[in-house]
Amino acid sequence: MTGFGAFLRKELTEIRRTWRLWVIPGMLVFFGVTSPIIAALTPALVKSVAASQPGVVVRVPTPRALDAYAQFLKNLDQFMLIAVIIAGAGVVSGERGSGTAILALTKPLSRGAFVVAKILSQLALLVVATALGTAACQVMTGVIFGGTDVGRLVAAVGIWLLYATLLVVVMTLCSAAFRSRGAAAGAGLGFFFLTLMLANWGPTARYGFFGLWPAMSSALAGKELSLGWPVATAVIAIAVGTVAAVRVFERQEL
Amino acid sequence: MIAPPAIELRGLTKRFGDTVALDHVDLVVRPGVVFGFLGRNGAGKTTALRILSGLAQPTAGTAHVLGHDVTGATDMVRAQIGFLPDVPGFYPWMTAREYLEFAGRLFELDRATIDARATSLLEMAGLATVTTKVGGFSRGMKQRLGIAQALINAPSLLMLDEPTSALDPIGRREVLEMIASLRGRTTVFFSTHILADVERVCDSVAILEAGRIVESADIAELTARASSNKLVVQVEGDGAAASLASELTGRTWLKSVEVAEQMVRMTVSDLPTAQREIPAAITAAGVALRRFEIEEGSLEDVFVELVGGPGQ
Numbered sequence: 001m002t003g004f005g006a007f008l009r010k011e012l013t014e015i016r017r018t019w020r021l022w023v024i025p026g027m028l029v030f031f032g033v034t035s036p037i038i039a040a041l042t043p044a045l046v047k048s049v050a051a052s053q054p055g056v057v058v059r060v061p062t063p064r065a066l067d068a069y070a071q072f073l074k075n076l077d078q079f080m081l082i083a084v085i086i087a088g089a090g091v092v093s094g095e096r097g098s099g100t101a102i103l104a105l106t107k108p109l110s111r112g113a114f115v116v117a118k119i120l121s122q123l124a125l126l127v128v129a130t131a132l133g134t135a136a137c138q139v140m141t142g143v144i145f146g147g148t149d150v151g152r153l154v155a156a157v158g159i160w161l162l163y164a165t166l167l168v169v170v171m172t173l174c175s176a177a178f179r180s181r182g183a184a185a186g187a188g189l190g191f192f193f194l195t196l197m198l199a200n201w202g203p204t205a206r207y208g209f210f211g212l213w214p215a216m217s218s219a220l221a222g223k224e225l226s227l228g229w230p231v232a233t234a235v236i237a238i239a240v241g242t243v244a245a246v247r248v249f250e251r252q253e254l
Numbered sequence: 255m256i257a258p259p260a261i262e263l264r265g266l267t268k269r270f271g272d273t274v275a276l277d278h279v280d281l282v283v284r285p286g287v288v289f290g291f292l293g294r295n296g297a298g299k300t301t302a303l304r305i306l307s308g309l310a311q312p313t314a315g316t317a318h319v320l321g322h323d324v325t326g327a328t329d330m331v332r333a334q335i336g337f338l339p340d341v342p343g344f345y346p347w348m349t350a351r352e353y354l355e356f357a358g359r360l361f362e363l364d365r366a367t368i369d370a371r372a373t374s375l376l377e378m379a380g381l382a383t384v385t386t387k388v389g390g391f392s393r394g395m396k397q398r399l400g401i402a403q404a405l406i407n408a409p410s411l412l413m414l415d416e417p418t419s420a421l422d423p424i425g426r427r428e429v430l431e432m433i434a435s436l437r438g439r440t441t442v443f444f445s446t447h448i449l450a451d452v453e454r455v456c457d458s459v460a461i462l463e464a465g466r467i468v469e470s471a472d473i474a475e476l477t478a479r480a481s482s483n484k485l486v487v488q489v490e491g492d493g494a495a496a497s498l499a500s501e502l503t504g505r506t507w508l509k510s511v512e513v514a515e516q517m518v519r520m521t522v523s524d525l526p527t528a529q530r531e532i533p534a535a536i537t538a539a540g541v542a543l544r545r546f547e548i549e550e551g552s553l554e555d556v557f558v559e560l561v562g563g564p565g566q
Contacts, residue, residue, distance in 0.1 A: 002329050006359035010345075017347045099343025103403065106307045106337040107360040108329045253310040 003109030004117055011121035020087070024125055027083055028133025031075040036068035036140040065148040068141040069156065069220055072133075076160050077216070081192060084126070084164055088171025089185035091118050092249065093178060102254050112246045115172060119242060122168045130161050155219040159227070162234050163212045167192065169241035176249040209234035258321030260285045260411050260441035261306065265315035268301050268465075275301040277465040278315065283458070285410075286438050290452035290473075291445040292553075293462035294561065299445035300340060302462070303415045306443075307337045320410055333361065336404030336440075340415040342396055346389025350381045350399050353388060354406055361407040368406075375402035378432060393420040401429060412436065414444035418451055430455050453477075453553045461560055468560045477551045483509070484555070485528060487518045487536070488545035501539040505531065519549070 015021055043060040050058035092115065095101035105114065134157050141148050170191050174184040198204040199213035211230035218225055261283035268276040276298045283289045293299050304310040305317050308328045317324045322331045344353055351372055358368035376382040379398040384391075388399065397420045404412055417433070418426045433442050434455040446452060452459050453473065460470040469476065489495055495513045502508055507524040522528040525548070536543050 003360045006356065006362075009359070010356055014345065014347065095343075099339065099341055100345055101343075102309060102339050103337075103342055103344070103357075103400075104360065106309065106332060106335070106339075107357060107407075108332045108362070109360050110329065253304070 001110060001113045001116065003104075003107065004113035007104065007109055007113055008117040008120060011117050012124065015121060015125050020125065024080075024083060024087060025129035025132055027080060028076075028129045029136050031072055031079070032133035032136030032138075033140050035072035035075055035137055036144045039063050039068040039071045040144050042067070063145070065141050065145040066152070066220065068137065068145060069153045070217075072137045072153075073156055073160065073216055073220060076133075076157070076164075077213075081164065081167060082189075084167050085171055085185055085188040085192060088122065088168055089175055089188060090181040091122065091172055092175040092245075093181050093184055094175075096179065096254060097181075105254065111250045115176060115246045115249050116242065119169055119172050119245070122172070123165060126164055126168065127161065130157060130164075149222075152220050152222055155225075156216045159212050159216045159219055162231065163195075163209070166209060166234050166238050166241070169238050169245065173241050173245040173248065176245045176252070205230075207233070209237055257285050258318070259283055260287075260320060261289075261443060262318040263302070263315065266302070266305065266312050266317055267314040268298075268305065268310070269313045274465050276305075276312075279462075279465070279467050281460055281467055281470060283441060283443055285441050287457040288433060288437050288442045288455050289444070290456035290459040291443060291462065292447070292449070292452050292459050292557065293445070294447055297447075297462045298465040299462055300415055303337075303339075303413055303445060306413060307335065308332065333407065334410045336407060336409035336412040338397075338400040338404045338412075338414045338417055340419070342400035342403075344388040344391075344396060344399065346387060348388050349386070350376060350379075350384060350388060350391075350402070353399065354403055357403045357406045363407070371406055371408070375405055378402065380428070394422060394425045397421055398425065398429070401432065409440060411441045411443065414442070416446055417444055418446065418448060426451070449552075449554050449557055459553070461557060463561045469556065473553065476556045477553060479551070479556065483522050483525060484549040484551060485520045485522060485525075485532065486545070486547055486549045487520070487532065487543070488516055489518070489536070490516065490542040490544050494539075494541035497539045498536060498541050501535045502532070507531075516544070 040063055043063060046058055046060050050056050092101075101114070105111065134153065138148065138150055138153060167188070171184065171188045174187040175181070178184045178187065195210050196213065198208065198210040201210075205211040205214055207229045209230050212234060215225055215227055215230060259282045261281065263279050263281040266276050266279040267274070279302065291299050291302070301310065305312050306319055306324055308324050308331065311325060319331050320334050324331055348356065354372040354375060355368055358371065363371070373382070379402040381395065381399060381402070384395070388396065391399065397417065401414070401417060404414065414433075418429050421429060430451060433444065436442050437457070456473055458470070458472045459476065461468050487498060489498055495516050495518050498518050499511050499513045502511060502518075502520070507522050507527045509521040509523050512519040520528070532546065
């Protein structure tokens with residue numbers, strides 16, 4: 001892991017000084033602020049649509065804090081994971097394509113350090129951004145709905161963050177494996193939709209990290225969670241994915 | 255103890271599918287010299303440099319840098335080399351100084367050393383007063399920053415891939431002067447297709463053609479070799495040159511003869527015999543001699559003879 005500290009410092013500075021600082025955190029804070037508002041306005045919106053249809057009567061339950069949390073999680077599941085895929089697609093291939101990797105890797109910087117620093121810097125950004133977005137959601141939910149159950153929100157977002165971590169590692173692997181950013185993004189989307197499908201099948205959901213998907217809504221609903229297998233397999237997959245990304249990059253000629 | 259060669263290639267071969275980029279290349283570069291790696295575009299120069307810098311693996315053969323096998327002790331090797339690729343890629347959000355500081359940290363230099371070297375290298379590269387981000391640099395500025403970053407660790411071996419190709423004449427001269435100033439302190443190995451650059455600063459040269467080394471020698475030896483088979487005779491009077499050429503035709507040592515106005519230029523295979531027989535031929539042709547000398551050879555003559563086409 002020669003050169004790890006210097007390269008990680010470069011990565012964190014790059015996040016601070018470029019667009020990367022604003023996209024993921026910006027989206028997360030945006031969803032944190034708007035999710036409770038959307039949850040509060042949804043009944044009124046549905047009623048106004050129903051009013052334009054003669055004879056249709058719609059009964060919408062009064063929104064609660066949990067609806068705001070559910071809206072926030074829905075945004076995380078859909079838009080944020082796609083954003084993670086797009087942002088991660090060029091994390092290695094971008095440096096390879098622009099020639100910046102060549103200059104860095106002809107110095108005492110190992111390819112393992114290069115890849116691991118990439119993963120850790122993305123995770124640092126994601127964790128901070130998720131914390132900010134979750135805090136924004138909690139504050140807005142408290143303002144709009146009063147008393148809230150922050151424990152459920154934190155548990156559900158924590159499970160989401162574990163899945164997002166796995167996706168960061170998978171995207172780094174894809175970006176190391178494919179020369180094109182588009183190909184890496186395509187492979188990442190394939191992984192994303194595959195996990196979505198397998199999350200709906202009992203055995204894979206019970207014994208694999210695919211079970212993180214249903215676990216998010218269960219955590220939000222306050223149900224008892226059985227997270228042993230999903231969490232353990234996710235951690236193993238993260239470790240294996242990291243090693244694979246390093247090995248793939250080490251074997252490549254630049 | 256004898257220092258190992260700065261670079262030693264033995265049977266180095268690199269294939270990309272059916273394409274042979276390097277074909278059993280043997281090369282030794284002595285420590286401390288400025289070495290030109292000359293060849294046309296596509297000859298295999300960049301491939302060789304990529305292997306030497308650890309960016310690519312050879313298909314066969316060995317490559318040693320400063321006594322270390324480049325396929326093994328990579329960190330040890332990288333700590334002692336400076337490398338500039340043909341198109342250096344920088345982080346556009348950094349300033350030139352920030353890039354040098356980043357490079358210095360990768361070499362684990364201390365803060366004071368990084369500051370001192372960054373200041374002197376920016377001065378050398380003419381970038382000391384430039385405060386804009388690298389993203390706004392011209393190609394020439396990037397090239398000069400590329401050379402500066404390659405020197406941040408005071409390398410024992412500096413490898414440069416086409417370092418002057420993107421520079422204007424003044425920038426090119428500055429870079430060549432900088433390379434020449436390193437002679438004796440650092441081994442400089444630079445690839446180029448520009449013959450004039452090699453003639454100007456190099457001690458030794460290897461000529462690469464279609465993946466094979468066709469010549470490797472000191473510049474002085476090569477130019478002397480080119481000089482040793484070219485003669486020029488200047489005579490007086492209309493038709494005198496043609497008469498002399500006619501008189502010389504058929505001599506076994508005469509490889510080619512060229513007549514231009516009052517000049518007769520000859521390429522010969524046996525210089526001493528030619529030097530003895532030409533005065534007699536001048537007398538026999540009955541022409542008046544104005545000048546008779548061995549023509550000074552150039553690297554271009556050698557290059558054209560070996561490669562069959564002019565460099566730049």
